[in-house]
Amino acid sequence: MEDKTPMVDELEKGPWPSYVKELKRAAKKHDSVKDLIKVQERSFQRKMTQWKHGGIVGVKGYGGGVIGRYVQNPEEFPNVAAFHTMRVNHPSGWFYDTKALRTICDIWDKHGSGMTNFHGSTGDIILLGCTTEELQPTFDELSEHGFDLGGSGSDLRSPTACVGPGRCEWACFDTLGLIYDITKTYQMELHRPPYPYKTKIKASGCPNDCVAAIARSDFSLIGTWRDNLRIDQNAVKEYADKKFDIQRLVVAKCPTEAIELVKGKLELTHPEDCVRCMHCINLMPKAIRPGVDTGATILVGAKAPIIHGAVLSTVLIPFIKVQPPYTEIKQLWEKIMEWWDENGKTRERLAELIDRMGMPAFLKAIDVEPCPQMVNTPRANPYFFWG
Amino acid sequence: MPKTKLAGMEIEIDEDGFIQEPDKWSKEVAEDLAKEESSVHPMSEDHWRLVNYIRDYYIKFGVAPPVRMLCKQNKFELKYVYEMFPKGPAAGACKVAGLPKPTGCV
DSSP states (O other), X not given: OOXXXXXXXXXXXXXXXXXXXXXXXXXXXXXXXXXXXXXXXXXXXXXXXXBOXXXXXOOTTOXXXXXXXXXXXXXXXXXXXXXXXXXXOOOGGGOOOHHHHHHHHHHHHHHSOSEEEESOTTSSEEEEEEOHHHHHHHHHHHHHTTXXXXXXXXXXXXXXXXXXXXXXXXXXXXXXXXXXXXXXXXXXXXXXXXXXXXXXXXXXXXXXXXXXXXXXXXXXXXEEESSOOEEOHHHHXXXXXXXXXXXXXXXXXXXXXXXXXXXXXEEOSOGGGOOOOOHHHHHOTTTEEOOSSEEEEEEEOOBOSSSSOOBOOEEEEXXXXXXXXXXXXXXXXXXXXXXXXXXXXTTOOHHHHHHHHXXXXXXXXXXXXXXXXXXXXXXXXXXXXXX | OOEEEETTEEEEBOTTOOBSOGGGOOHHHHHHHHHHHHOOOSOOHHHHHHHHHHHHHXXXXXXXXXXXXXXXXXXOOHHHHHHHXXXXXXXXXXXXXXXXXXXXXX
Protein backbone atom coordinates (compact mmCIF):
# COMPACT_ATOMS: atom_id res chain seq x y z
CA MET A 1 0.00 0.00 0.00
CA GLU A 2 1.31 3.41 -0.84
CA ASP A 3 2.06 5.80 1.93
CA LYS A 4 -0.38 8.54 0.89
CA THR A 5 -3.30 8.94 3.26
CA PRO A 6 -5.46 11.76 1.81
CA MET A 7 -8.61 10.93 3.75
CA VAL A 8 -6.87 10.76 7.10
CA ASP A 9 -5.01 13.98 6.23
CA GLU A 10 -8.35 15.81 5.97
CA LEU A 11 -8.61 15.49 9.74
CA GLU A 12 -5.55 17.69 10.19
CA LYS A 13 -7.33 20.69 8.69
CA GLY A 14 -9.16 23.31 10.71
CA PRO A 15 -8.27 25.31 13.82
CA TRP A 16 -9.01 22.56 16.36
CA PRO A 17 -6.62 20.00 17.82
CA SER A 18 -6.11 17.00 15.56
CA TYR A 19 -5.34 13.49 16.67
CA VAL A 20 -3.92 12.82 13.19
CA LYS A 21 -1.26 15.47 13.81
CA GLU A 22 -0.41 13.71 17.04
CA LEU A 23 -0.36 10.31 15.36
CA LYS A 24 2.06 11.59 12.73
CA ARG A 25 4.29 12.97 15.46
CA ALA A 26 4.22 9.59 17.23
CA ALA A 27 4.87 7.79 13.93
CA LYS A 28 8.36 9.32 13.83
CA LYS A 29 9.16 7.26 16.89
CA HIS A 30 7.03 4.13 16.50
CA ASP A 31 6.61 2.12 13.28
CA SER A 32 3.36 0.71 14.62
CA VAL A 33 1.79 4.18 14.51
CA LYS A 34 2.90 4.56 10.85
CA ASP A 35 0.94 1.42 10.05
CA LEU A 36 -1.96 2.53 12.21
CA ILE A 37 -2.44 5.65 10.08
CA LYS A 38 -2.46 3.47 6.95
CA VAL A 39 -4.99 1.10 8.55
CA GLN A 40 -7.24 4.05 9.27
CA GLU A 41 -6.99 5.27 5.66
CA ARG A 42 -7.93 1.76 4.53
CA SER A 43 -10.93 1.69 6.86
CA PHE A 44 -12.12 5.03 5.46
CA GLN A 45 -11.76 3.68 1.90
CA ARG A 46 -13.67 0.50 2.66
CA LYS A 47 -16.05 2.11 5.14
CA MET A 48 -15.54 -0.66 7.65
CA THR A 49 -13.20 -1.54 10.45
CA GLN A 50 -9.94 -3.21 9.56
CA TRP A 51 -9.63 -4.90 12.95
CA LYS A 52 -10.65 -8.48 13.64
CA HIS A 53 -13.37 -9.24 16.16
CA GLY A 54 -12.13 -10.06 19.63
CA GLY A 55 -8.97 -11.64 20.89
CA ILE A 56 -8.05 -13.28 24.16
CA VAL A 57 -4.74 -12.24 25.59
CA GLY A 58 -3.65 -11.35 29.08
CA VAL A 59 -1.01 -11.44 31.74
CA LYS A 60 -0.31 -14.20 34.22
CA GLY A 61 -2.84 -14.61 36.99
CA TYR A 62 -5.29 -12.11 35.50
CA GLY A 63 -8.30 -12.74 33.31
CA GLY A 64 -9.05 -9.07 32.59
CA GLY A 65 -7.26 -5.82 31.86
CA VAL A 66 -6.09 -6.53 28.32
CA ILE A 67 -8.23 -6.41 25.20
CA GLY A 68 -6.88 -8.35 22.23
CA ARG A 69 -6.69 -6.50 18.91
CA TYR A 70 -5.49 -8.00 15.61
CA VAL A 71 -5.47 -6.29 12.22
CA GLN A 72 -7.29 -8.04 9.37
CA ASN A 73 -4.33 -7.92 6.97
CA PRO A 74 -1.18 -8.55 9.02
CA GLU A 75 0.91 -9.10 5.86
CA GLU A 76 0.15 -5.59 4.70
CA PHE A 77 0.39 -3.96 8.11
CA PRO A 78 2.95 -6.08 10.00
CA ASN A 79 3.67 -3.46 12.67
CA VAL A 80 0.09 -3.55 13.94
CA ALA A 81 -0.47 -7.29 13.42
CA ALA A 82 -1.09 -7.48 17.17
CA PHE A 83 -2.10 -4.14 18.64
CA HIS A 84 -3.62 -4.89 22.03
CA THR A 85 -5.16 -2.44 24.47
CA MET A 86 -4.18 -2.40 28.13
CA ARG A 87 -6.38 -0.84 30.78
CA VAL A 88 -4.57 0.56 33.79
CA ASN A 89 -6.65 1.25 36.89
CA HIS A 90 -6.82 4.97 37.55
CA PRO A 91 -6.50 6.45 41.02
CA SER A 92 -9.76 7.52 42.69
CA GLY A 93 -10.84 10.86 41.26
CA TRP A 94 -7.99 10.76 38.70
CA PHE A 95 -5.48 12.54 40.86
CA TYR A 96 -1.87 12.16 39.69
CA ASP A 97 1.33 14.04 40.10
CA THR A 98 3.39 14.72 37.00
CA LYS A 99 5.98 12.16 38.09
CA ALA A 100 3.35 9.40 37.95
CA LEU A 101 2.21 10.50 34.51
CA ARG A 102 5.78 10.59 33.20
CA THR A 103 6.41 7.13 34.62
CA ILE A 104 3.41 5.67 32.78
CA CYS A 105 4.38 7.41 29.55
CA ASP A 106 8.00 6.25 29.78
CA ILE A 107 6.98 2.64 30.41
CA TRP A 108 4.56 2.79 27.53
CA ASP A 109 7.05 4.40 25.15
CA LYS A 110 9.48 1.61 25.95
CA HIS A 111 7.10 -1.35 25.57
CA GLY A 112 4.21 -0.17 23.40
CA SER A 113 3.15 2.32 20.76
CA GLY A 114 3.38 5.32 23.08
CA MET A 115 -0.25 6.15 22.39
CA THR A 116 -2.57 6.62 25.34
CA ASN A 117 -6.11 7.59 25.98
CA PHE A 118 -6.45 9.63 29.18
CA HIS A 119 -9.01 8.46 30.07
CA GLY A 120 -11.22 5.95 28.34
CA SER A 121 -14.93 5.91 29.00
CA THR A 122 -14.29 3.08 31.48
CA GLY A 123 -12.34 5.58 33.56
CA ASP A 124 -9.09 3.68 33.16
CA ILE A 125 -5.86 4.88 31.63
CA ILE A 126 -5.91 3.26 28.19
CA LEU A 127 -2.62 2.18 26.67
CA LEU A 128 -3.20 1.54 22.97
CA GLY A 129 -1.09 -0.78 20.88
CA CYS A 130 0.97 -3.54 22.45
CA THR A 131 2.37 -6.71 20.93
CA THR A 132 1.59 -10.02 22.64
CA GLU A 133 5.22 -10.48 23.71
CA GLU A 134 5.37 -7.08 25.41
CA LEU A 135 2.21 -7.50 27.51
CA GLN A 136 3.83 -9.27 30.45
CA PRO A 137 6.95 -7.02 30.60
CA THR A 138 4.71 -3.91 30.46
CA PHE A 139 2.53 -5.23 33.26
CA ASP A 140 5.56 -6.20 35.36
CA GLU A 141 7.08 -2.75 35.03
CA LEU A 142 3.78 -1.01 35.74
CA SER A 143 3.43 -3.18 38.87
CA GLU A 144 6.93 -2.27 40.03
CA HIS A 145 5.84 1.37 39.95
CA GLY A 146 2.62 0.77 41.87
CA PHE A 147 0.13 0.57 39.02
CA ASP A 148 -2.28 -2.25 38.35
CA LEU A 149 -4.51 -3.28 35.48
CA GLY A 150 -8.16 -2.29 35.36
CA GLY A 151 -11.19 -4.34 34.51
CA SER A 152 -12.36 -5.83 31.21
CA GLY A 153 -14.61 -8.67 30.17
CA SER A 154 -17.16 -10.09 32.58
CA ASP A 155 -15.63 -8.69 35.74
CA LEU A 156 -16.12 -5.81 38.13
CA ARG A 157 -14.90 -2.91 36.02
CA SER A 158 -12.56 -0.37 37.59
CA PRO A 159 -14.69 1.39 40.21
CA THR A 160 -14.92 5.11 39.57
CA ALA A 161 -15.41 8.19 41.74
CA CYS A 162 -15.83 11.89 41.04
CA VAL A 163 -13.17 14.22 42.48
CA GLY A 164 -15.35 14.40 45.59
CA PRO A 165 -14.02 16.17 48.67
CA GLY A 166 -10.61 16.39 46.95
CA ARG A 167 -11.75 19.44 44.99
CA CYS A 168 -15.47 19.91 45.38
CA GLU A 169 -17.33 21.63 48.22
CA TRP A 170 -20.60 19.88 47.29
CA ALA A 171 -19.36 16.36 47.95
CA CYS A 172 -21.83 14.79 50.36
CA PHE A 173 -19.51 11.88 51.19
CA ASP A 174 -15.93 10.79 50.65
CA THR A 175 -16.22 9.32 47.16
CA LEU A 176 -12.43 8.89 46.93
CA GLY A 177 -12.19 6.92 50.18
CA LEU A 178 -15.13 4.69 49.32
CA ILE A 179 -13.94 3.83 45.82
CA TYR A 180 -10.37 3.24 46.99
CA ASP A 181 -11.69 0.85 49.63
CA ILE A 182 -13.98 -0.94 47.16
CA THR A 183 -11.15 -1.30 44.63
CA LYS A 184 -8.89 -2.80 47.28
CA THR A 185 -11.59 -5.10 48.69
CA TYR A 186 -12.69 -6.57 45.37
CA GLN A 187 -9.35 -7.21 43.67
CA MET A 188 -10.37 -10.80 42.89
CA GLU A 189 -13.61 -9.74 41.18
CA LEU A 190 -11.77 -6.98 39.31
CA HIS A 191 -8.98 -9.10 37.86
CA ARG A 192 -10.57 -12.52 37.45
CA PRO A 193 -13.90 -12.27 35.62
CA PRO A 194 -16.43 -14.39 37.53
CA TYR A 195 -19.77 -12.97 36.35
CA PRO A 196 -22.30 -13.43 33.53
CA TYR A 197 -21.26 -10.04 32.15
CA LYS A 198 -19.54 -6.81 33.16
CA THR A 199 -20.67 -4.90 36.22
CA LYS A 200 -19.85 -1.38 37.37
CA ILE A 201 -19.73 0.64 40.58
CA LYS A 202 -19.55 4.42 40.42
CA ALA A 203 -19.73 7.04 43.15
CA SER A 204 -20.71 10.68 42.68
CA GLY A 205 -20.48 13.05 45.60
CA CYS A 206 -23.61 15.06 44.78
CA PRO A 207 -26.62 14.88 42.44
CA ASN A 208 -24.67 16.69 39.70
CA ASP A 209 -23.29 13.18 39.19
CA CYS A 210 -20.05 14.07 37.43
CA VAL A 211 -19.18 10.42 36.76
CA ALA A 212 -22.63 9.70 35.30
CA ALA A 213 -23.20 6.94 37.85
CA ILE A 214 -26.95 7.11 37.25
CA ALA A 215 -26.48 6.32 33.57
CA ARG A 216 -23.58 3.90 33.53
CA SER A 217 -23.27 1.82 36.65
CA ASP A 218 -25.09 -1.24 37.90
CA PHE A 219 -24.50 0.01 41.45
CA SER A 220 -24.47 3.79 41.84
CA LEU A 221 -23.89 5.88 44.93
CA ILE A 222 -24.96 9.49 44.54
CA GLY A 223 -24.45 12.03 47.28
CA THR A 224 -27.49 13.67 48.86
CA TRP A 225 -28.63 15.27 52.14
CA ARG A 226 -31.48 14.56 54.53
CA ASP A 227 -31.91 18.06 55.95
CA ASN A 228 -32.42 21.28 54.03
CA LEU A 229 -30.43 23.52 51.70
CA ARG A 230 -28.26 26.06 53.48
CA ILE A 231 -28.92 29.56 52.19
CA ASP A 232 -26.68 32.54 52.99
CA GLN A 233 -28.95 35.62 52.65
CA ASN A 234 -26.02 38.06 52.52
CA ALA A 235 -24.65 36.21 49.51
CA VAL A 236 -28.14 36.15 47.96
CA LYS A 237 -28.18 39.94 48.29
CA GLU A 238 -24.80 40.16 46.57
CA TYR A 239 -26.15 38.19 43.61
CA ALA A 240 -29.18 40.50 43.46
CA ASP A 241 -26.96 43.61 43.69
CA LYS A 242 -25.01 42.36 40.68
CA LYS A 243 -28.29 42.26 38.72
CA PHE A 244 -28.46 38.47 38.73
CA ASP A 245 -32.11 37.69 37.96
CA ILE A 246 -32.82 35.26 40.81
CA GLN A 247 -36.55 35.10 40.12
CA ARG A 248 -36.21 34.21 36.44
CA LEU A 249 -33.07 32.07 36.52
CA VAL A 250 -33.44 30.24 39.82
CA VAL A 251 -36.87 30.44 41.42
CA ALA A 252 -38.85 30.00 38.20
CA LYS A 253 -36.64 27.07 37.18
CA CYS A 254 -37.04 25.12 40.42
CA PRO A 255 -38.77 21.95 39.13
CA THR A 256 -40.87 21.47 42.26
CA GLU A 257 -41.39 25.12 43.21
CA ALA A 258 -39.72 24.46 46.52
CA ILE A 259 -37.79 27.72 46.60
CA GLU A 260 -39.18 31.26 46.56
CA LEU A 261 -38.13 34.88 46.84
CA VAL A 262 -39.85 36.39 49.86
CA LYS A 263 -39.20 40.12 50.35
CA GLY A 264 -35.76 39.90 48.79
CA LYS A 265 -34.85 36.77 50.70
CA LEU A 266 -34.44 33.40 49.04
CA GLU A 267 -36.31 30.86 51.07
CA LEU A 268 -36.90 27.14 50.85
CA THR A 269 -40.60 27.45 51.49
CA HIS A 270 -41.43 23.82 50.65
CA PRO A 271 -38.40 21.84 51.85
CA GLU A 272 -40.27 18.53 51.57
CA ASP A 273 -40.65 19.14 47.82
CA CYS A 274 -36.94 19.79 47.12
CA VAL A 275 -35.74 16.98 44.82
CA ARG A 276 -32.01 17.79 45.11
CA CYS A 277 -31.77 18.73 41.41
CA MET A 278 -28.81 21.04 42.19
CA HIS A 279 -30.05 23.77 39.83
CA CYS A 280 -30.17 26.57 42.41
CA ILE A 281 -26.84 25.47 43.92
CA ASN A 282 -25.17 25.36 40.51
CA LEU A 283 -26.38 28.86 39.65
CA MET A 284 -25.71 30.48 43.02
CA PRO A 285 -22.81 28.50 44.47
CA LYS A 286 -21.79 31.29 46.84
CA ALA A 287 -25.27 31.55 48.37
CA ILE A 288 -26.70 28.02 48.42
CA ARG A 289 -25.14 24.82 49.71
CA PRO A 290 -26.31 21.26 50.39
CA GLY A 291 -27.42 20.50 53.94
CA VAL A 292 -25.18 19.12 56.68
CA ASP A 293 -26.82 15.72 57.27
CA THR A 294 -25.21 14.19 54.21
CA GLY A 295 -24.90 10.70 52.80
CA ALA A 296 -25.80 8.91 49.59
CA THR A 297 -28.67 7.39 47.67
CA ILE A 298 -27.91 3.91 46.34
CA LEU A 299 -29.34 3.16 42.94
CA VAL A 300 -29.11 0.05 40.81
CA GLY A 301 -29.34 -1.05 37.23
CA ALA A 302 -27.97 1.56 34.82
CA LYS A 303 -26.39 0.39 31.60
CA ALA A 304 -25.74 1.30 27.98
CA PRO A 305 -27.70 -0.63 25.35
CA ILE A 306 -26.81 -4.24 24.48
CA ILE A 307 -29.73 -6.62 25.09
CA HIS A 308 -32.31 -3.95 25.96
CA GLY A 309 -31.98 -0.22 25.39
CA ALA A 310 -30.12 2.17 27.66
CA VAL A 311 -31.45 2.20 31.22
CA LEU A 312 -31.04 4.76 34.00
CA SER A 313 -30.66 3.36 37.47
CA THR A 314 -33.51 3.31 39.98
CA VAL A 315 -33.46 4.02 43.69
CA LEU A 316 -32.79 1.09 45.97
CA ILE A 317 -31.75 2.77 49.23
CA PRO A 318 -33.02 6.37 49.50
CA PHE A 319 -30.44 7.39 52.09
CA ILE A 320 -27.41 5.83 53.71
CA LYS A 321 -24.56 7.32 55.70
CA VAL A 322 -21.29 6.58 53.90
CA GLN A 323 -18.59 5.99 56.46
CA PRO A 324 -15.58 3.65 56.71
CA PRO A 325 -15.36 0.71 56.77
CA TYR A 326 -18.42 0.81 54.48
CA THR A 327 -19.52 -2.65 55.67
CA GLU A 328 -23.23 -2.17 55.04
CA ILE A 329 -22.67 -0.94 51.49
CA LYS A 330 -20.27 -3.75 50.64
CA GLN A 331 -22.58 -6.41 52.10
CA LEU A 332 -25.46 -5.05 50.04
CA TRP A 333 -23.37 -5.12 46.86
CA GLU A 334 -22.25 -8.69 47.56
CA LYS A 335 -25.86 -9.83 48.03
CA ILE A 336 -26.84 -8.19 44.74
CA MET A 337 -23.90 -9.80 42.93
CA GLU A 338 -24.79 -13.20 44.38
CA TRP A 339 -28.36 -12.97 43.06
CA TRP A 340 -27.25 -11.68 39.65
CA ASP A 341 -24.48 -14.25 39.30
CA GLU A 342 -26.82 -17.09 40.27
CA ASN A 343 -29.71 -16.03 38.02
CA GLY A 344 -28.26 -13.88 35.21
CA LYS A 345 -27.89 -15.24 31.71
CA THR A 346 -24.71 -14.62 29.76
CA ARG A 347 -24.48 -10.92 28.82
CA GLU A 348 -27.47 -9.99 30.95
CA ARG A 349 -26.84 -6.93 33.06
CA LEU A 350 -28.46 -6.41 36.47
CA ALA A 351 -31.14 -4.08 35.04
CA GLU A 352 -32.18 -6.69 32.51
CA LEU A 353 -32.33 -9.41 35.14
CA ILE A 354 -34.47 -7.22 37.44
CA ASP A 355 -36.70 -6.55 34.45
CA ARG A 356 -36.98 -10.28 33.65
CA MET A 357 -37.49 -11.56 37.18
CA GLY A 358 -39.29 -8.58 38.65
CA MET A 359 -38.42 -5.99 41.27
CA PRO A 360 -40.24 -7.88 44.10
CA ALA A 361 -38.11 -11.00 43.49
CA PHE A 362 -34.98 -8.87 43.51
CA LEU A 363 -35.90 -7.07 46.74
CA LYS A 364 -36.78 -10.35 48.44
CA ALA A 365 -33.48 -11.93 47.41
CA ILE A 366 -31.42 -9.06 48.77
CA ASP A 367 -33.63 -8.59 51.82
CA VAL A 368 -34.62 -4.95 51.24
CA GLU A 369 -38.12 -3.68 52.06
CA PRO A 370 -39.96 -1.88 49.24
CA CYS A 371 -40.43 1.86 49.75
CA PRO A 372 -42.12 4.70 47.81
CA GLN A 373 -38.80 6.13 46.61
CA MET A 374 -38.27 2.99 44.53
CA VAL A 375 -41.18 3.82 42.23
CA ASN A 376 -39.55 4.39 38.88
CA THR A 377 -42.25 6.37 37.10
CA PRO A 378 -45.12 7.57 39.26
CA ARG A 379 -48.56 7.57 37.72
CA ALA A 380 -47.40 5.57 34.73
CA ASN A 381 -50.43 3.25 34.60
CA PRO A 382 -52.22 4.19 31.36
CA TYR A 383 -55.50 2.60 32.53
CA PHE A 384 -55.85 4.92 35.46
CA PHE A 385 -56.75 8.56 34.87
CA TRP A 386 -55.26 10.76 37.52
CA GLY A 387 -57.33 13.81 38.39
CA MET B 1 -3.51 -19.16 9.79
CA PRO B 2 -0.24 -20.18 11.44
CA LYS B 3 0.53 -23.81 12.17
CA THR B 4 2.20 -25.33 15.16
CA LYS B 5 3.45 -28.77 16.09
CA LEU B 6 1.41 -30.46 18.81
CA ALA B 7 1.69 -34.15 19.73
CA GLY B 8 3.81 -34.68 16.63
CA MET B 9 1.15 -33.21 14.31
CA GLU B 10 0.94 -29.96 12.37
CA ILE B 11 -2.18 -28.20 13.68
CA GLU B 12 -3.60 -24.88 12.58
CA ILE B 13 -3.98 -22.33 15.38
CA ASP B 14 -5.29 -18.75 15.52
CA GLU B 15 -3.37 -15.67 16.74
CA ASP B 16 -4.22 -16.48 20.34
CA GLY B 17 -3.12 -20.10 20.07
CA PHE B 18 -6.59 -21.72 19.93
CA ILE B 19 -6.57 -24.81 17.70
CA GLN B 20 -8.61 -24.46 14.53
CA GLU B 21 -8.92 -28.15 13.75
CA PRO B 22 -10.97 -29.60 16.64
CA ASP B 23 -10.89 -33.11 15.14
CA LYS B 24 -7.16 -33.30 15.81
CA TRP B 25 -7.57 -32.69 19.57
CA SER B 26 -6.32 -35.55 21.76
CA LYS B 27 -5.01 -35.94 25.29
CA GLU B 28 -1.49 -35.58 23.93
CA VAL B 29 -2.43 -32.35 22.12
CA ALA B 30 -3.91 -31.06 25.40
CA GLU B 31 -0.71 -31.90 27.28
CA ASP B 32 1.34 -30.04 24.68
CA LEU B 33 -0.99 -27.03 24.70
CA ALA B 34 -0.81 -26.86 28.49
CA LYS B 35 2.97 -26.98 28.34
CA GLU B 36 3.29 -24.36 25.61
CA GLU B 37 0.63 -21.96 26.82
CA SER B 38 0.68 -22.24 30.59
CA SER B 39 4.01 -23.96 31.39
CA VAL B 40 1.96 -26.77 32.93
CA HIS B 41 3.62 -30.16 32.64
CA PRO B 42 2.44 -32.76 33.26
CA MET B 43 -1.25 -31.99 33.79
CA SER B 44 -2.51 -33.06 37.22
CA GLU B 45 -5.72 -34.87 38.03
CA ASP B 46 -7.43 -31.51 38.74
CA HIS B 47 -6.20 -30.07 35.44
CA TRP B 48 -7.80 -32.99 33.66
CA ARG B 49 -10.98 -32.78 35.70
CA LEU B 50 -11.42 -29.16 34.64
CA VAL B 51 -10.46 -29.73 31.00
CA ASN B 52 -12.76 -32.74 30.68
CA TYR B 53 -15.60 -30.82 32.30
CA ILE B 54 -15.17 -27.93 29.84
CA ARG B 55 -15.00 -30.32 26.87
CA ASP B 56 -18.05 -32.31 27.91
CA TYR B 57 -20.04 -29.13 28.49
CA TYR B 58 -18.99 -27.77 25.11
CA ILE B 59 -19.89 -31.00 23.28
CA LYS B 60 -23.29 -31.02 24.97
CA PHE B 61 -24.23 -27.33 24.74
CA GLY B 62 -22.01 -25.87 22.02
CA VAL B 63 -20.62 -23.12 24.29
CA ALA B 64 -18.03 -22.84 27.05
CA PRO B 65 -19.52 -23.20 30.56
CA PRO B 66 -20.12 -20.05 32.66
CA VAL B 67 -17.32 -19.44 35.16
CA ARG B 68 -19.66 -19.75 38.15
CA MET B 69 -20.93 -23.14 37.02
CA LEU B 70 -17.43 -24.32 36.24
CA CYS B 71 -16.27 -23.54 39.77
CA LYS B 72 -19.40 -24.73 41.54
CA GLN B 73 -19.73 -28.10 39.83
CA ASN B 74 -16.05 -28.95 40.22
CA LYS B 75 -15.87 -27.48 43.73
CA PHE B 76 -12.94 -25.30 42.67
CA GLU B 77 -12.33 -21.79 43.97
CA LEU B 78 -11.77 -19.36 41.08
CA LYS B 79 -8.39 -18.55 42.62
CA TYR B 80 -7.41 -22.21 42.33
CA VAL B 81 -8.46 -22.26 38.66
CA TYR B 82 -6.02 -19.38 38.07
CA GLU B 83 -3.33 -21.24 39.99
CA MET B 84 -3.81 -24.22 37.68
CA PHE B 85 -4.16 -22.14 34.51
CA PRO B 86 -2.53 -18.74 35.11
CA LYS B 87 -4.20 -17.28 32.02
CA GLY B 88 -7.60 -18.15 33.48
CA PRO B 89 -10.51 -20.35 32.45
CA ALA B 90 -10.93 -18.80 28.98
CA ALA B 91 -7.41 -18.16 27.69
CA GLY B 92 -5.95 -21.11 29.60
CA ALA B 93 -8.32 -24.00 30.30
CA CYS B 94 -10.62 -23.62 27.27
CA LYS B 95 -7.60 -23.47 24.98
CA VAL B 96 -6.19 -26.69 26.41
CA ALA B 97 -9.63 -28.27 26.09
CA GLY B 98 -9.52 -27.56 22.35
CA LEU B 99 -12.50 -25.19 22.30
CA PRO B 100 -12.80 -22.40 19.76
CA LYS B 101 -11.93 -18.97 21.14
CA PRO B 102 -14.71 -17.84 23.52
CA THR B 103 -16.24 -14.60 22.31
CA GLY B 104 -15.17 -12.08 24.88
CA CYS B 105 -16.42 -8.64 25.58
CA VAL B 106 -14.25 -5.55 25.96
